[in-house]
Amino acid sequence: MTPPALQRRLGLGDAVFIGLGSMVGAGVFAVWAPAADAAGTGLLVGLAIAAVVAFGNATSSAQLAAAHPTSGGAYAYGRAELGPWWGFIAGWGFVVGKTASCAAMALTFAAYAAPAGWERPVAIGAVVALTAVNWFGVTRTAGAARVIVVITLGALGAAVTAAFSGGAFSDGSAPGSLWTGGAYGVLQSAGLLFFAFAGYARIATMGEEVREPRRVIPRAIVIAFVVALAVYAVVAVAVLGALGPAGVAASTEPVADAAARSGWEWIGVVVRVGAAAGSLGALLALIAGVSRTAFAMARERDLPAYLDRVHPRWHVPHRAELTAGALVVALVALVDLRGAIGFSSFGVLLYYFVANVAAFRQRGDARRYPVALQVIGGIGCLVLAATLPWQSVAAGVAVVAVGVAYRAIRIRRAA
Template sequence: MTSSSLHRRLGLGDAVFIGLGSMIGAGVFAVWAPAADAAGTGLLIGLAIAAIVAFCNATSSAQLAAAYPTSGGTYAYGRAELGPWWGFIAGWGFVVGKIASCAAMALTFAAYAAPAGWERPVAIAAVIALTAVNWFGVTRTAGAARVIVVISLGALAAAVTAAFSTSAAPGWFSAETLMQGGGYGILQSAGLLFFAFAGYARIATMGEEVRDPRRVIPRAIVIAFLVALAVYAVVAVTVLSALGPAGVAASTEPVADAAARSGWAWIGVVVRVGAAAASLGALLALIAGVTRTTFAMSREGDLPRLLDRVHPRWGVPHRAELAAGLVAVTLVALVDMRGAIGFSSFGVLLYYFVANVAAFRQRRDARRYPAALQIVGATGCLVLAATLPWQSVVGGVIVVGAGVLYRVIRLRVARQD
């Protein structure tokens, strides 16, 4: 029988890079087209709204992580502060939403790295390879995240420089383009762009693997969030000014297309390498986060207990990683990237709604941030979830309902035993 506790091996820098690896890759090469389609240049307002909601969520997560330095993130926090059902809803929303994110990132990687017609096989291979990396220990995950983040930021810097070396698209920023999506379109773009900021959850879910977690996790969450926000703001202005809102909405590779306007022959290769690296970094961190929440839920009996084992040599929840990898491979074979982004946002917004409510309920001696931030965060999560594309909302409600039904049946069976 193997142990069911994890090993504390990560420091502040490791935690920051794991969070950045998820956030930088989670949307910077993938999310601009659907956001521009919803709101045009108004996606800049959507980005600001998403950032405000995400900041509230980040502070709630940091406050909770300081009090509960364990695996599972908001699943564990919700159980402790609000009760088992709240924890389950958060954990289930996170697991299903982030496995959808795994599929989106694998497909983004393949869009930049695979020959035409080979996208899905290459995406499946990426999921298998990075599941194997995670299997061999969290320090390898952190080391790979550092390399990937440096490559991604270097490629983005080159792309931004190339795009700004040419004249801007005429009329890309005006009162008309800023409001062309209307209030609903701007809120929908904010919900889609929220997908980009959710990576700091990876840090909180790894609470059992961080040294001095009460100090390190809150600092790592805030640092990673602020760096990612700066990167996204610069890239948003870059792609809009280079391509215009209609051009961004129509592009499958907006960052690459914006850089290509420079005419620099080599820039396309650099952007593709950076996009592939960023997507792999996000996928690597996503797999780690999903498996830690799955591990925590299994340990409490909310998912099958056979998934709560820790590898005796590598110190990782290897059965949970194998299960998450298999589900992600299945989704890669079946879904498209835009649908995966919307569905992921729904699940993660539900997760952070619970985080904000749990942080609001904490005692005064555990409070690090004003309660108003948690109220704004919880309200924002509900509004953004409701204004996502209707397919994402309907799919999310169905899957969450299936999870609730599963837990009801499990509890009834347990009572009968």
């Protein structure tokens, strides 16, 4: 009897919304303060740099996905193009780092949606609910992503309109020098803003659940990236125009504060609803992405074989889904990771570095984009990683070392 397998149920629109749900999440409401603190108005240059690096990564992911329409994203691509160790390092960094990101995103949602003192229970409830959504089939995941993205974009549209109606740039806050933060500050802001675009990986990790993947996945990645870039660019200009670089850097809720300049009393509630929805959208896509990568790794025995199962009715990697959800619930209950997940950033950059190297190696009919884009993406990942705080780099290296030791021991025992 043939065991149940993942089914190709997602179309182009579904894949685009899953990607947008990952990219236009809570980060678009909060990333501006640390970026402005690092670079002032230079965050606009940082956004451009992040977009260029992210575009290189996106085209690498699209090219690889067309040649390898399977689950796992850069884990599967690294194995196929470079060898098992390359794939493992990418997959391990993604699974461990993004599991922590799931916990952080759940806590971010609760910060916006829960009454004081109820943040952890509400965050746990969100994780359980979204794990259940993913359990009942990938079409439910896509449907929920559509609703959440529409709510988030609607809230952002209202906030931007309010910011401009309040007289953006009318108080002399128009950007002056775009290099006020210096080269290092601009690059650091680019590193912060880069992760806003990293959500297209979620599309690639679901490669076995997309119809016509060789055509649909590359298109979905590029479309989601372009839409997300436009959203971030408009919000950046609106926030800087309303508050000025110093005001943005000092704000804990820059989008809400910029919108409040309009005097519209109801706009704060709209922004909070949008931020909560954005957090849920990112969390939904993150849980799906982690579980698919874990499933792919278990299939190759790089993670326990227990995770290598597909539900006979819902056709999802249900054991990987439940395990990911349980780990996130445990993290939410025990620790607050919102300010301590720098190694997640390191893991994402490592993940995309492997993707760029893998795409660089492709030849013949598999090549869709100029080699220069993979070079830009790969070098960009290394440069942005170098701008991370040393604590983040150290934590990331430690996480990779644990993974390498785990795989080495497993291989030795299997020999």
